[in-house]
Amino acid sequence: GEDVEQSLFLSVREGDSSVINCTYTDSSSTYLYWYKQEPGAGLQLLTYIFSNMDMKQDQRLTVLLNKKDKHLSLRIADTQTGDSAIYFCAETLDSNYQLIWGAGTKLIIKP
Amino acid sequence: GAVVSQHPSRVICKSGTSVKIECRSLDFQATTMFWYRQFPKKSLMLMATSNEGSKATYEQGVEKDKFLINHASLTLSTLTVTSAHPEDSSFYICSASTGPNQPQHFGDGTRLSIL
Numbered sequence: 001g002e003d004v005e006q007s008l009f010l011s012v013r014e015g016d017s018s019v020i021n022c023t024y025t026d027s028s029s030t031y032l033y034w035y036k037q038e039p040g041a042g043l044q045l046l047t048y049i050f051s052n053m054d055m056k057q058d059q060r061l062t063v064l065l066n067k068k069d070k071h072l073s074l075r076i077a078d079t080q081t082g083d084s085a086i087y088f089c090a091e092t093l094d095s096n097y098q099l100i101w102g103a104g105t106k107l108i109i110k111p
Numbered sequence: 112g113a114v115v116s117q118h119p120s121r122v123i124c125k126s127g128t129s130v131k132i133e134c135r136s137l138d139f140q141a142t143t144m145f146w147y148r149q150f151p152k153k154s155l156m157l158m159a160t161s162n163e164g165s166k167a168t169y170e171q172g173v174e175k176d177k178f179l180i181n182h183a184s185l186t187l188s189t190l191t192v193t194s195a196h197p198e199d200s201s202f203y204i205c206s207a208s209t210g211p212n213q214p215q216h217f218g219d220g221t222r223l224s225i226l
Contacts, residue, residue, distance in 0.1 A: 033214060042117065042204050042219035043155075088154065098145075099215060101154045 006089050006102035013110045018076040020105045022089030029091040034074045037086045084109050114138050115207050117218025125226055132190045132221045134205030141207030144188035145215060149202040161188055195225045
């Protein structure tokens with residue numbers, strides 16, 4: 001079945017770049033998404049990439065997609081304390097538009 | 112743009128009470144809305160998908176008589192937890208989309224606590 005995997009934690013120093021990785025199994029994914037969830041809050045759509053793209057950049061965020069390896073990454077440049085959150089990777093498939101979620105990566109910022 | 116408002120943000124009530132949660136798309140028309148439940152330190156669990164004007168499609172294991180979903184307009188969907196019990200306590204989040212393969216935009220969630 002479809003599966004999306006992420007590591008559970010990532011710890012980086014303030015000012016460094018954070019790279020959050022995600023792998024997925026289904027090759028028929030159409031869109032891949034990154035959502036951010038701060039403690040006790042809902043989910044905020046950060047960015048998304050269509051499956052025929054390799055890269056998308058939006059200010060401090062860079063998304064890289066390696067379709068051959070089924071690997072998606074989110075790079076946050078100059079990580080700040082306000083970036084502390086859980087980051088969820090998700091995909092939609094050709095067959096429908098339900099989201100398939102990763103378990104989320106908790107980004108911890110060290111001073 | 113793409114703002115989804117969910118109300119209330121927090122509910123505390125006694126066992127046996129029915130609770131209604133509203134989800135509104137404020138600046139776009141949502142042909143499809145989704146209701147999720149999130150357990151502590153876990154990812155989201157899709158409960159149901161609703162299209163405007165039709166009955167909701169529930170995921171396996173979700174009791175449709177327990178979780179009533181109404182999507183009466185392109186900007187409003189409601190989830191009613193009927194006769195709520197402590198095991199229904201959770202964080203419920205809605206999302207809205209303009210169509211297939213379009214991003215889902217999420218509300219801020221409702222924390223439901225049943226005493």
